Amino acid sequence: MHTDRKALWAVRQSALPAVVRPCPDCSSTRHRPSGRIRANANGKLLDIWLLLSCTACDRTSKVPVHERVHVSSLDPARLVAYENNDPAVVxxxxxxxxxxxxxxxxxxxxGTWDLETRTPLHALDDPTPLKVLVTFELPTPIRVERLLMLGLGLSRNAVRRLAGSGRIQLPLSLDAKAHRDFELTLHGPGSVDADTAKHPKPLSRLTHLGPHGTPRHLPRQAAAGA
Ligand SMILES: [Zn+2]
Structure with a gap:
């Protein structure tokens, strides 16, 4: 009966994650990928390392990717990518x-990501279910609750209330950390779908979101008043 609305939330990469391990030369534990990969051949055997730089002293260190592997066991295109420091492989x-x-x-x-959202302004007030596709440009583990707070512009408590009332349908728990694409559905206030799906007596559950019949213009107000 509903024509679904759709929105896209994209987790965009703003930086690569820091590698945390002790630097042998200084007291720092933070390293950044240097952008280089080193390949070393010994006959038909290959060693491949990812090269890191200490963020404090610039010391280069190596992370073994392949050790003593036969050259024929590596995909030739992959080998070329290693030799060319292919940024996608780094x-x-x-x-x-x-x-x-x-x-x-x-x-x-x-500090490795930003959330880019294209959510309709009145997403929370529209009775038509909104399907939100959350995509990950990099596999950053992010708490689902935090994604919802950012994507909907709501407080932690408001997000918990919406999820508790069945208005947010999620394939993961709020406390889970997502790191790959998933879809969630946001049901409108008093939505039949959400009500029948989650609660036999939905109206009493929804009263705390705002007085019945009172139009709510801003999701933030609904959250603040709850
Ligand atoms: Zn160092």
Whole structure:
């Protein structure tokens, strides 16, 4: 019965994550990818390293990507990418959680992303369900609750209330950390879909969002008054 509305929220990369591990030369623990990959051949055996720079002293250090692998076991296009310091491959390695685990360091994602949203202004007041596709340009782990606060411009409590009332349908819990694309649905106030889906007696659940029949013009006001 509804014509769904759609919105896109995009997690955009603003920087690569810092690699957190001790620097042998100074007291810093933060490293940045230098943008270079080193390949070393010994006969038919190859070593491939991602090169990092200490953010304090610039010391270069190496993260093993492949060790003593036979040249025939690597995809030729991949090998060319390694030899050319392909930025896409540097980025892939620098954001790889499995490479971090394998080499015993942590990734610090602070300051690596922005959320770009194209949400209709009255998204929360429109009775038509709004489907929101959240896309990730880089696999930054972000709490779902924080994404919703930013995307909807609401406080933590307001987001919790909306989710608790069934108006936000999510494939993940609010406390989960998302790092790849997912879709959520935002149901309008008094929405039949949300009511029947989540609560047999929805009206009493929704009273705290605003008096019935009173038009609400700004989501923030609804949140502040609740
Ligand atoms: Zn250092």
């Amino acid at each position: 980025r892939e390695l620098a954001t790889s959680a499995s490479l971090a685990t394998r080499n015993g360091y942590r990734l610090d994602w602070t």
